[in-house]
Amino acid sequence: MSSATSLSDENVPGPLAGLRVLEIGTGTNAPYAAKLLGDFGACVIKVEAVAGDSSRLRGPFPDRRVDPEASGLFAYLNANKFGMVADLESASDQEAVLALLSRCDALITNLPPASLDRAGLTPALLRQRFPSLVITTISPFGPDPVWGNRMGDELVTFAMGGLAYSTPGIPDAADDREAEPPLHPNCFAAETLAGLIAANATLAALNHRASTGQGAHLELSQHATVASLQHRDVTTYSYLGGKYERLLNPITIGRMPNFYLPCRDGWVTVAAPMVEHWDRLVEGMGRPDWAVSERFATPKARTENWIELRNRLIDWTATLTGEQLFEFANAQQLPIFPFHSVRAVTSTDHLRARNSLVPIEFGTRSAQMPAAPIMMRRSPWSLRRRAPRLGEHDTSLRTQGWPQAHRDHRWAMPAAPAVRSTTGGQASAYRPLAGVRILDVGQFIAIPFCTLWLAWMGAEVIVVESGRRMTSRSAPPFLPGLEGNPDASGYFNLLNAGKKSVRVDMTTTEGRKLVRALACKVDVLVDNFSTGVIEKLGLDYESLRRENPGLIAVSCGAFGRSGPMRMARGLHSAVNLYSGVADVTGYAGGAPRILGGVLPDPLAGTYAGFAVMAALTERRASGVGQYVDLAMYEAMMTLIPEAVIDLSLNGIEPVRAGNRDAQHAPHGIFRCKDEGDWVAISVRDDASWQRLCTAIERQDWLSDPRFSNATARCDHVAALEAGITAFTRERSAKAVTEILQAQRVAAGPVTRVDQLLTDPILSRRGTIIETDHPLVGKRAQLGLPWQADTGAFHYQRAPLLGEHTREVLAALLGLDDAEFSRLEQCGALA
Structure with a gap:
């Protein structure tokens, strides 16, 4: 990996070599979208605010000492980029950014609309000035008339998108509604998903531009992103209706056996959903009497008697280690698999053989980070340069413009070729992959x-x-x-x-x-x-x-x-x-x-x-x-670069902490008044904390030394959560949300999977779609989570x-x- 100081990017490998991307963003979603494009060859310039990207203060840091130039998350998200600093409310800095955009293919940003407006960088203005530019904007909820200006973040969009309610997920499930609330993983899952899908949307629009010369504004909602990935669970409610049940049951789990069970030294999934799977499982276990009885003779019988089946299998798995069960699975060709910790998986021969982890430099140290998850044989990804120091290339980018990267003809805009696809569609439909x-x-x-x-x-x-x-x-x-x-x-x-x-x-x-x-x-x-x-x-x-x-x-x-x-x-x-x-x-x-x-x-x-x-x-x-x-x-x-880097850098293994965050509090999912009603609340700075105290009428907390700053609040998080729960248990999730959002505090109701198909935000933006099938009639499902100003996507039924x-x-x-x-x-x- 080369030094980041050089502006030369000649002969860059990768399928996207020659593409020019400007990123104006902070946190995870926009930087991850630009990272993907950069990893596969694009030339990416990152524009940071004077204070720097928020991930510079996230860590993990060497020896846990905060250093904005040595954040593991920033280093992971921003390798393969050049960096500059700009005050986007300064006229001279606005001109510098516009100069870069004049020779740019794509802009990716997660700045709020008001910030883009003050900077003179609204999509409408940029589309007029640069008609071939592809602009991708990422926001928590999109330009919704109700939620468009509300506060949303990783936790809130994850919860409102349905994933918190469905976690733990099949074949795992909650055993106790009260003790096991809807769950968020200890990582930036929603933001990473939004970044990945923003990169997809951008590439599709660039493909469209290659044949039409037309740019686009792509508007992506992080909330819609999370919701749109849940086709498996949404299907049940589109076809059968009902209410999603978080407790273990055959409707949510599906064909039995499909369980998450304890074994002698940990946990293991035991899945034999197909008849041939069950037959091989029974043979491998030595055909015990209970397994060949009428109670488990058919898929229907196994589902009806699933509780007894689960207990029988626990009796078996409890006698074996995870490794023994994995060897058994391989011998019987069964999808049975044991739990691996981050430490265990990162030390496996398989990861080493596939180069699943690669070294990354930051500060004066290096650590292992996840590699790009796509192996392209002819034009692989590459780690060419470390993440930039704050403003590292500022002078050069302002005076020289874009680095002298090889600009090949794949980014030229020829006349539209003949489209050979026979797929039907309306004339106004946006079909960026037509002809493929x-x-x-x-x-x-x-x-x-x-x-x-x-x-x-x-x-x-x-x-x-x-x-x-x-x-x-x-x-x-x-x-x-x-x-x-x-x-x-x-x-x-x-x-x-x-x-x-x-x-x-x-x-x-x-x-x-x-x-x-x-x-x-x-x-x-x-x-x-x-x-x-x-x-x-x-x-x-x-x-x-x-x-x-x-x-x-x-x-x-x-x-x-x-x-x-x-x-x-x-x-x-x-x-x-x-x-x-x-x-x-x-x-x-x-x-x-x-x-x-x-x-x-x-x-x-x-x-x-x-x-x-x-x-x-x-x-x-x-x-x-x-x-x-x-x-x-x-x-x-x-999804877990922080955990991998912290283990490699400091030898510290991840901690399962429910919905809590190690650096911010409150950050959690709280029980509300009605059965199955929960609300997500996230406070990420002192200003939001003060507004929260005002909203729930606990101004006394502002002078309580237990809650004087983020570190103190994390140290006394149990007491803090108890106080918030006392407030939320007296109200509905909707009422709590309205009270907190009125004070600009990130909060939102935890959405059940079955509620996604009637979610008013998703409905207003057109993410809930309907197809008309000749046998099953009109069925709702979730469509693509982004919108393009060049036309609407055209959705058709299954064959x-x-x-x-x-x-x-x-x-x-x-x-x-x-x-x-x-x-x-x-x-x-x-």
Whole structure:
């Protein structure tokens, strides 16, 4: 990694080399969006306020000594950037920023609208002055008429977006409503998610600009971001209604067994949801009498008797260590996985083999940090320069402008090419990925979620599936009376909206030939099979690229396609436990818990979407595609850079602290008057603390030495929380929110997952969408969490099984009726 002092960025590797990005932001979300673009080759200039980015004071610091030039979080978020300081209310500094914007491709900012207005940098003004500029703005709630000017932060948006209520998440669940409130992990989860999705939105708009010359203003709500990733849980309430239950139950958990259980030396997930899984589990346990009894003979019986089943399995797991259970799982090919602490996972051979951690310099020290979670074979990410010192490049950037980076032709704006996608759409629809064709052979959530968003952005997505072996189409929920109907699965329909379905049986020779032929006619192939399966199907990248040199192939797996654990199987729960995220999630003094929303899947799917768009960008310059390997655990590790860096730097392991923050108080989720009613409250500075005391009429706290500053409040947090709870227990969450927000204190009601589909903020911004399916009718779901001023996204329903088989095979492979009939007769289209 080079010194940050040099302004030379010649011959930068990465798929985004030549892209120029200006970041005006603080904290995590905007800096993380710009970091992703910079890690993959973009030239990024970071503009900080005179006081510096807030993450400079967050740490972790060497030896825990506060130093704004030695913050681990700042170093992680801002490597690969040049830095300058600007007072955006100064006319000369405004001109300096405008000069940089005049030669810029994208601006990413999380400054409030009022700050942008005072700086003369409102999106409307910038769009007029720089029509080809892509502007991405991030805010807690977007320009909502009620919430647009309210206070929101990491905790409040996480809670209002539904993720706190669904944490602990399946197969974990709360056992006690009072003792286990809705839970936030000890990391910047919501902000990181918002940054990732802002980077995706920016890349999509740049792709659109490459064909139209048109810039865009992209407006992203962090609250909508958190909500939009919860498709799995939202599906149940779209199809069946009801109220989300946080306690362990078969409706929230799904097929049994799927449990989070104690073992001899820790915790382990035991998942055998499919019939073949259960059969292998029973055989591996030696066919005990209870397991082969009628009480557990069918999936229905196992669900009905789930409490007894859980207790029986605890009797078994309690006799074995996590390592023994993992070895058992590998032998039986089962998704059973033990908990790993951050210390344990960061010392594994697998992380070393994949270079999942990389050294980072800050101050006079160095530490390990999470690497980028995307391995692009031809144009990998790189760590080229440390984070800048405050104002380090100020003089050079003001006098010389942008660094002399190689500016290649991929960022030119040619005339629009012919669009070959046959996907329908309204003329006013915003389809930044129109013309991109994707073959989707993925299973369950991660890859279907990836291609769902890509389809909504205009890509033509072709799903290959078979009626002989259905995965997500066989998964509930189903509408009453349509149980088992492959076209009525809510799970499938909400994750595959806007796609085409081709029915091909890949277990047949002719079926495999068909899919391989399709792979030679598309831009992108995506899969999340277990390692080795794609090769057995004849779809290995090395052979395909000889016939389709422009092909981009993305493989997504729990542990990636390389390293000693590449053959291991793992569901979302295993990824939670292996990534270290469970180690920072939990109640004070309690066990590690699993994050809600089956989050590894939509998170990994979003990273896969970023990888697709980055590879498409590189292909515009090179003309050739590449292979991308994405490990879900590496995606999850991007949520916990503080924990990884603090352990590496100071040897300090993370602490599970419930909803408390180590540096600010109060910071928590508090019980309100009504059953299941909670409110999130976050105070991050002394001014907010004073306003809180005024709001709840506790001015006496202002002279109480226990609460005199943030450190004192953290030291006496139990007493502080008791006082706040006395206030909240007498009121509804809505009432508490209104009282605190009136005093500019960040607060918001904790939203249940089933409430997301009627959330007024999401409804007003158009994030709640509706599709009309010929079998299940109109169903609500959550759409993309950002809006573009260039048009609205066009949402379409999910396909029926095999609905587009004849259309696609005729259009892409030239199959006539006679050949189609022959393939039907030989079973290739079953």
